[in-house]
């Protein structure tokens with residue numbers, strides 16, 4: 465779809481976009497790794513929060529620093545940094561998530577010099593009052609550190625404006641996903657993936673305007689009678705291989721929800737506009753469904769996925785995990801068991817670039833769809 469071409473272009477070469485943005489705007493760019501980074505604070509500091517995805521090129525450059533059994537996302541991100549692709553960064557932020565990201569932080573600090581280096585020590589267990597207070601203090605400390613690193617003042621007004629902008633973007637992205645669920649032929653998953661990823665790279669004000677315009681246009685289209693496609697929910701971590709989504713759709717499925725770091729988990733929740741704004745930003749991270757590198761109740765993530773599947777009237781769930789991703793692999797058995805108990809079929813695809821042959825994946829997808 466032509467409206468989405470800009471997002472595809474940016475996602476195809478985020479480095480080129482970032483370099484041009486920096487030159488045109490004379491502003492700073494802060495790289496980060498995870499949806500637990502409080503991007504709102506970086507935006508309020510006048511910098512561009514730049515999500516590092518890993519281009520997948522020359523990944524072997526990272527082999528002298530990381531074991532071959534680290535996930536390809538982390539290996540690829542380090543390879544990009546070592547090869548100078550990320551030289552436009554003025555600093556990098558590492559939220560405390562999985563072990564691999566934490567170790568990457570140390571390797572990055574020792575071997576690279578992209579401006580400042582900041583670790584955000586998030587609590588692991590998120591459902592206690594003390595964790596709530598702790599997270600708020602961590603974000604306040606991060607705000608102070610960031611204004612020192614970037615030599616700027618971050619005012620309450622700056623934070624309020626950033627929170628308002630992020631609330632708007634998140635709500636519009638959710639509406640795009642809702643539209644696709646009601647009318648899967650309206651937006652391809654490939655386009656939606658590009659949109660969500662571009663939202664983590666682009667100038668957020670520009671992105672928000674473009675997104676609102678697309679949403680207005682698409683909302684005006686009357687839903688077509690839908691073909692009888694199998695309805696699937698995707699679940700997993702960061703998916704860097706957009707062809708997987710097209711491949712699943714080409715097998716005769718409609719992807720009705722995407723519970724991944726490059727899908728709904730990035731935009732769920734909103735920041736309360738009242739009270740201490742940093743505390744409100746922290747509250748959103750406490751309240752949303754946690755990623756598998758965090759912990760609340762023993763079964764909360766699995767129960768949330770069951771609800772997502774039911775609420776979206778899904779026929780099945782496809783897990784998309786990067787090879788060697790421990791947090792997702794650790795949760796998988798119990799999450800699958802909960803789905804089985806509810807009669808919801810699922811399949812696990814390990815995705816790594818290069819993908820296994822397209823035919824091999826299609827055969828697996830088609831076989832799964834036939835069982836639904």
Ligand code: SF4
Pocket residue numbers: 535537538562563564565701702757786788789790791792
């Ligand atoms: S959560 Fe999984 S995919 Fe993400 S960085 Fe950690 S190991 Fe890699």
